[in-house]
Amino acid sequence: MFCGIDEAGRGPIAGPLVVAGVIILEEIEGLDDSKKLTEKKREKLYEEIIKKSKYHIVFKDNQTIDERGISYCLKSSIEEIIKELGENSYLMDGNTSFGIKDLEHKIKADATIKEVSAASILAKVSRDRYMCEVSSKFPNYDFEKHKGYGTKAHVEKIKKFGRCSQHRYSFKLKALGEENIGFQKSLF
Template identity: 45%
Template sequence: MQSLNEIKSILSESHTVDALKSFITTYESDERAGVRKLTDTAGKRIDSIEKELARLKEMRKFENENRQFGLLCGIDEVGRGPLAGPVYAAAVILPEDVDILYINDSKKLSEKKREELYSEIMEKAVAVGIGHVSEKRIDEINILQATYEAMTMAVSELSVKPGALLIDAVHIPQLDAYKQISIIKGDAKSASIAAASIIAKVTRDRVMKQYAEEYPEYGFDSNKGYGSKDHIEAIKKYGPCPIHRRSFIGNFI
């Protein structure tokens, strides 16, 4: 007879609905209280996964409605609001029926979950493009135009050409050659845009952590360049560093 620890190990390795159902079928006749508890846990996990799959089905609504355009690319940006650092954008083409559990607007996810999803998206995506525009360029042309540039760069970095772009709430003039579908709050409604938001967020956060090593007094590893109280106090105390956006921090220096 298998020990409880052996059965726990099998449950820990059961990640899909089919695997969990097989687990229940195998052990539901075992009368040990500990095993019954494990089969109950497996049932709860099935319910959770099925709810998540239903949510993901809804997140593919815009993709399914626009399949006539061919490959669909989600685009999103991160870093429009910070006082320091670049703005980043990502363009992501996902396979038609891919399921990436818990994909969502990056702002709704923990850092750990974003990192996990980043790896899964990079592994499963048909193509990923990343673009960024420096703080100096932001000061030159303003943040909106810099965002468009970053998004355009991200699309240009794709290894395959999409048939249409799904974009969070904006229209990109530089990409008028493409069919553009603007979705308000798209990072919470479209799996492709959500994937792009995660790629852009994780990429920029990693860059800001590197800057934190170079300019430790500003706390970029925690605030990522946004205007936290400690960050603003550091600007007043030390003045701006080379990656501060001069057009954003005029009131603080």
Template identity: 35%
Template sequence: MVAPEPLWQASRTGWFRAGLTIGGKNDIVANEDLFREDAVNLIAGADEAGRGALAGPLAAAAVMFEPGVEVEGVNDSKALAPGRREELYLEILEAATSVSVIFTDSCLIDSWGLQTANLKALADALAGIEPACDCGICDHYSPSGLPFPTYGIPHADSRFHSVAAASIVAKVERDRVMRSMHRRFPRYNFEHNKGYGSREHMEALVAHGPCEIHRLSFSGVADAAVEMPLWENQVEL
């Protein structure tokens, strides 16, 4: 099925349709209501976590709420303390009509490339929403090949309620994975850095080389792999 022509278009100053313009960060619920003026009832928001990490999976989540349902306090996950994210995560799971989470491991990221992996993860997360949504809103990147229009809107994770919720779900789910990876590979302190390139993480890479969940195509990891091949760094499970 081919998606219908998008009703909203991008411009240099933002997204618009028929004189309406998507508002700023204070309009997190009202912005989605603008889409509903076009008889778009079911809106799913999608976002990813772990795009810039050197190790671990990319997590993509999609969240859909019934019109009028709001989880108070939902915002871009990066603006929330970890404890508050966990609280909102549980509230989102209870309030949402549908939640879908996709993990893409480091081997697939290395094989496909980061952008392809990112777009596929967002598409798969949106495709997992049931019942199917009328449109999908994503932070920055818009996947293709879905039977409904999708919109990649800058800073959507702080401008749309469902995208903000998806950012929280993706972040919490990925952080849990990285805490479990810390138990397998404690020398990298994944529990603290979540696979991102902190100073201690980079020092561990230099000292020990990469482990099996590092993204070998990423700068820094690739250099460490040359110095100390992956097979020299395995641990017993």
């Protein structure tokens, strides 16, 4: 057995980064890249994955992303998953292993490797649920609609109300005349 790892929330301008690791213990039908599934299908699969897998989900809040950088948050989350799940083999969706020993990586693994697909679903659903939960505390931003991604409507809300405590201040917005678009510290 091996552990598939994927993340949700690397690119949004608000909310946490969520990284999940999954070791599938029983057959699960219908797994795919979370972005290719409807919200209803993801929610159904989420519950099945939780029941039929060994898993670990890590949240890194927006303040930690601002303070330490997205690369640090990804690497430390993966290291926590490896420590928690204790498998010998790990595969991460993407094009880097972040210098982590025993971590392999593969582009589009979330669409081709069932363990990574399952991790993709756990990360996405966990993050989406979080953004819907905090939406009621920050009603000016409609987080339940865009989940913190930099949509035109979200940027318009920031123009009108400024950023709130859920926003990533290190992610600069060209629409607001800010420099260093996509600035991301790397501290590993």
